[in-house]
Every structure is written in C-alpha cells, then in structure tokens.
Amino acid sequence: MHRSAETSLEDQAVDIRIQMIQLGWDTLTSVPKSRAGERSVTLDEATTRVLQEWRTRQNKERLAAGPDWNESGLVFTHPDGTGLRPSWVSEEFARIAARAGLPPIRLHDLRHGAASLSLAAGVDVKVVSAELGHSTTAFTQDTYQSVFPRVAREAAEATAGLLSGDAARQA
Incomplete structure (x- = not known):
C-alpha cells in the first residue's frame, strides 16, 4: 500500500x-x-x-x-x-x-510471477531487477528467472536455425 x-x-x-x-x-x-x-x-x-x-x-x-x-x-x-x-x-x-x-497462492507470489513473466517476455534483467528493488541482477536471475516451455522451444528453434543450411552458408 x-x-x-x-x-x-x-x-x-x-x-x-x-x-x-x-x-x-x-x-x-x-x-x-x-x-x-x-x-x-x-x-x-x-x-x-x-x-x-x-x-x-x-x-x-x-x-x-x-x-x-x-x-x-x-x-x-x-x-x-x-x-x-x-x-x-x-x-x-x-x-x-x-x-x-x-x-492456493500468496499475494507475495504474484511478485515472482510478474518477474518471471517479464523476463520470459524478453524484458532486460536490469529493468526487472530495478523494478523489484534488487541490488544485483544476479539475484533477480537466480530467484525469478524460470524457463517457460514456449521460451525453451523458441531457444531450441533459434539454436537449430543457426545450424540450418541457410544459416551455415551465411556464416
């Protein structure tokens, strides 16, 4: 409040x-x-x-x-x-x-959810850390960064894209 x-x-x-x-x-x-x-x-x-x-x-x-x-x-x-x-x-x-x-969820748990969603949405960890009032980004990442299935899939596709024929020829 x-x-x-x-x-x-x-x-x-x-x-x-x-x-x-x-x-x-x-x-x-x-x-x-x-x-x-x-x-x-x-x-x-x-x-x-x-x-x-x-x-x-x-x-x-x-x-x-x-x-x-x-x-x-x-x-x-x-x-x-x-x-x-x-x-x-x-x-x-x-x-x-x-x-x-x-x-069952505590009111304080919304903070974790909001931080995790912000990080999953690609918001820079420095911004999320400042919004949460943390003194270091490492604490924010260790405490709040969760890997959501969609984010993990996107990471896998991006990595595989580097190995595809088109990406290999461009390298």
Whole structure:
C-alpha cells in the first residue's frame, strides 16, 4: 500500500518509499529494507486506468464521509479513509483466488510471477531487477528467472536455425 502523494498516475508510476508491515495486531509503517527497495515502479496503461477509476471512487467516498474522512494518504483504504490491515488484504486475496478456482497462492507470489513473466517476455534483467528493488541482477536471475516451455522451444528453434543450411552458408 503506497501513499497517494507518491502515486503519479499521470507519469504511470508508483514511487515506493514506505512499506506497511503487520506485527501481531499492530500495523507499522517503515522504510524498505534497502536503498534499492526505494524505487519507482512503472505501470502499464491498463493498470493506470484501473487506479484512476479507484481514485475517482475514493474521492466519492471522501466526499460522502465529509468530516469523518481519515486522511491517511493511502491509495487503498476503507470507505472512511482508514488504511487496510495487511493481513486482511492477504486474506481477501486468498478468498478471491479460491473463488476463481485458482490453486492456493500468496499475494507475495504474484511478485515472482510478474518477474518471471517479464523476463520470459524478453524484458532486460536490469529493468526487472530495478523494478523489484534488487541490488544485483544476479539475484533477480537466480530467484525469478524460470524457463517457460514456449521460451525453451523458441531457444531450441533459434539454436537449430543457426545450424540450418541457410544459416551455415551465411556464416
């Protein structure tokens, strides 16, 4: 959950400067674990549109709450502006995934999936590493790079293409 002042939908970016953690029943705000953890994450157009729609909804909730609105500055809040408890967000995600018929998956596992898909799509590992807030690309590759069957097939075809008659004559 990020403070709205650090969300620039016009620039399609979210600046990560704080993190919310839950210790027992208490929710605490702290800085990311490392300097690399403080970063900007670039958003795609579809995600930006969803967040713009959410901002519009939140503004309507702010008006409806009037003086009872809690100005937390958070992007994701209850209708009165109070922050969402991290454990509630994780539990709600698990309920949504179960209703969708998905296997059990933690909210944090989406990070692994997004990183693996980005790498499989050919996004440079340096870009993925920066988006994840890693200090080295080696950690990103060791942790997140998975070989998808389609990517493995493309690699096999590209390698075989080098050995084909046309490629051999051009060499």
